[in-house]
Amino acid sequence: MSIFSWLFSSDMAIDLGTANTLVYVKGRGIVLSEPSVVAYHVKDGQKKVLAVGEDAKLMLGRTPGSIEAIRPMREGVIADFDVAEEMIKYFIRKAHRRTAFTPRPKIIVCVPHGATPVEKRAIRQSVLSAGAKRAGLIAEPIAAAIGSGMPITDPTGNMVVDIGGGTTEVAVLSLGDIVYARSVRVGGDRMDEAIVSYLRRQHNLLVGEATAERVKTSIGTARMPDDGRGQSMHIRGRDLLNGVPKETEISQAQVAEALAEPVQQICEAVMTALEATPPDLAADIVDRGVMLTGGGALLGQLDLALREQTGLAISVADESLNCVAIGTGKALEYEKQLRHVIDYES
Numbered sequence: 014m015s016i017f018s019w020l021f022s023s024d025m026a027i028d029l030g031t032a033n034t035l036v037y038v039k040g041r042g043i044v045l046s047e048p049s050v051v052a053y054h055v056k057d058g059q060k061k062v063l064a065v066g067e068d069a070k071l072m073l074g075r076t077p078g079s080i081e082a083i084r085p086m087r088e089g090v091i092a093d094f095d096v097a098e099e100m101i102k103y104f105i106r107k108a109h110r111r112t113a114f115t116p117r118p119k120i121i122v123c124v125p126h127g128a129t130p131v132e133k134r135a136i137r138q139s140v141l142s143a144g145a146k147r148a149g150l151i152a153e154p155i156a157a158a159i160g161s162g163m164p165i166t167d168p169t170g171n172m173v174v175d176i177g178g179g180t181t182e183v184a185v186l187s188l189g190d191i192v193y194a195r196s197v198r199v200g201g202d203r204m205d206e207a208i209v210s211y212l213r214r215q216h217n218l219l220v221g222e223a224t225a226e227r228v229k230t231s232i233g234t235a236r237m238p239d240d241g242r243g244q245s246m247h248i249r250g251r252d253l254l255n256g257v258p259k260e261t262e263i264s265q266a267q268v269a270e271a272l273a274e275p276v277q278q279i280c281e282a283v284m285t286a287l288e289a290t291p292p293d294l295a296a297d298i299v300d301r302g303v304m305l306t307g308g309g310a311l312l313g314q315l316d317l318a319l320r321e322q323t324g325l326a327i328s329v330a331d332e333s334l335n336c337v338a339i340g341t342g343k344a345l346e347y348e349k350q351l352r353h354v355i356d357y358e359s
């Protein structure tokens with residue numbers, strides 16, 4: 014890279030996730046990772062953005078009537094176009110200190126394998142109107158596989174399972190392309206909802222999604238603890254019987270019970286993918302195992318639960334929360350070699 018382009022180019026790769034958005038700047042790596050949340054004020058029918066990212070997430074579930082805090086991405090695609098565009102603009106500006114000399118950046122964004130042409134166009138449009146000179150798209154499973162260091166261009170079958178906030182994408186890759194991919198609408202959000210509804214049913218306790226997420230990331234587990242109870246933590250919510258705040262204790266065994274259904278759905282998605290994979294590639298996967306990426310891969314004992322149910326060797330990628338952004342960033346850095354995985358057209 015010339016000194017000129019080092020100083021002035023800021024081509025970027027963006028992982029626009031349901032839960033988190035990450036921005037990778039060419040030559041620098043990941044420079045930003047924040048929740049995909051926007052808080053805005055509605056006045057005279059106009060939305061005025063108040064906070065984006067970390068600051069906005071603190072407001073989720075805690076806003077007065079005049080302010081709304083929302084997540085503009087759902088299941089990996091744009092759910093609220095205007096708000097998503099504001100969010101993308103904000104993150105690009107934050108990552109890219111523009112001067113009068115800075116050329117407009119080229120930006121590569123990853124999209125779920127199952128995104129429709131309309132959804133892809135919406136993402137491309139938002140990036141262009143946020144100031145990009147060109148917008149390329151890359152399939153998320155390919156980015157996840159590159160980011161986790163899998164040899165995706167080899168003529169062997171590789172399976173990657175990306176468990177995000179909104180979806181779990183299971184893909185089989187060979188020779189740099191997708192042989193099979195399936196997306197199920199189960200991910201971290203569904204796990205949080207499962208904890209909320211478990212507490213409501215079993216304890217008459219109403220908790221918000223932020224509390225449920227804290228339970229999941231602190232003591233969450235995909236398997237019954239060996240001693241039948243495991244660790245526990247105190248949580249607060251509202252007693253549904255008398256409406257007053259209440260504190261209670263929740264154990265890992267209870268969390269495992271609450272999460273049984275989403276965990277089972279993830280296992281089934283892996284089994285379905287294996288059954289649909291041509292036999293020689295399936296044999297490669299049996300030899301080489303399965304790579305887990307995304308924040309959901311960090312759920313306690315999920316690798317073990319998957320190994321028990323599928324019989325496959327399971328690894329959790331290093332930096333699993335960053336894999337997709339790193340992979341998208343590598344596609345940008347090694348664009349010449351990885352041309353065929355980036356789509357600038359449709």
Ligand SMILES: Nc1ncnc2c1ncn2[C@@H]1O[C@H](COP(=O)(O)OP(=O)(O)OP(=O)(O)O)[C@@H](O)[C@H]1O
Nearest residue numbers: 030031032033177178179180201307308309311312
């Ligand atoms: N230690 C942990 N245990 C369990 N879940 C976790 C942990 N850390 C993060 N998560 C969950 O990971 C999810 C976010 O993962 P990630 O950033 O990969 O999603 P995303 O890319 O934004 O979503 P998607 O790919 O579906 O669009 C959240 O639901 C979060 O609660």
Ligand SMILES: [Mg+2]
Nearest residue numbers: 030177307337
């Ligand atoms: Mg993701």
